[in-house]
Amino acid sequence: xxxxxxxxxxxxxxxxxxxxxxxxKEKIKKYGITDPIQDSLxxxxxxxxxxxxxxxxxxxxxALLRTLTSKDFEFYHDQGGITESxxxxxxxxxxxxxxxxxxxxxxxxxSLKVYFLKKDGEIYGAIQEGRxxxxxxxGKEPKYQTSTAQFxxxxxxxxxxxxxxxxxSYDHHxxx
Numbered sequence: 001x002x003x004x005x006x007x008x009x010x011x012x013x014x015x016x017x018x019x020x021x022x023x024x025k026e027k028i029k030k031y032g033i034t035d036p037i038q039d040s041l042x043x044x045x046x047x048x049x050x051x052x053x054x055x056x057x058x059x060x061x062x063a064l065l066r067t068l069t070s071k072d073f074e075f076y077h078d079q080g081g082i083t084e085s086x087x088x089x090x091x092x093x094x095x096x097x098x099x100x101x102x103x104x105x106x107x108x109x110x111s112l113k114v115y116f117l118k119k120d121g122e123i124y125g126a127i128q129e130g131r132x133x134x135x136x137x138x139g140k141e142p143k144y145q146t147s148t149a150q151f152x153x154x155x156x157x158x159x160x161x162x163x164x165x166x167x168x169s170y171d172h173h174x175x176x
Contacts, residue, residue: 042114045128045155048162049107053132058104060097062090070156070163078149078170101136104143108132126162128153145175 048068056065066086075083083089096103108131117125129152137143154166 041116041123041126044162045114045126046109046112048155048164049112049128049153052164053105053107057093057096060094062094065090065093068164070158070165073165073167075167076169079172080169101138102143103146104135104137106133106135123157125154125156125165128155147172147174149173 051064052068055061056068069086069089071086073086073089075089077083083092111131113129115127115129116123117127129150131148131150133145134147134149135143136146149169150171152168152170153164155162156165157163
């Protein structure tokens with residue numbers, strides 16, 4: 001029953017969030033991913049990234065974050081330190097809603113790279129790295145970029161579903 005509920009939340013959220021960028025097919029070809037299985041997995045991970053940030057971070061959807069992250073989740077930030085648990089990470093995202101501005105993140109899709117991890121020829125995980133930009137918007141004022149950073153995500157297949165297990169967020173640079 002929990003899997004059915006999680007699936008409904010996942011697919012309902014897909015409808016509520018922006019779809020992955022249309023240039024993903026070109027991006028996947030650019031990095032030499034020609035295997036149909038790896039191509040589909042790269043698309044799945046881009047969709048997961050989109051859900052993680054467009055819904056989880058940008059809209060503070062903590063229920064969705066719980067379904068996307070591993071129970072054994074860890075987050076390493078070059079300015080904010082270590083977040084050692086899924087619960088602490090979800091709480092930190094919930095607190096973003098208390099800011100006096102609306103914070104959002106946008107992926108630089110052309111910076112995204114995916115490397116699959118295999119054991120005995122079977123894919124069990126992936127490393128996803130890239131650059132993302134962060135923005136703030138106060139009320140109806142135009143949004144403005146606040147910073148840019150690099151990220152590395154370790155996605156692991158857990159019980160047939162991709163879960164974000166480790167995050168490295170680094171090389172942050174303020175824009176203002």
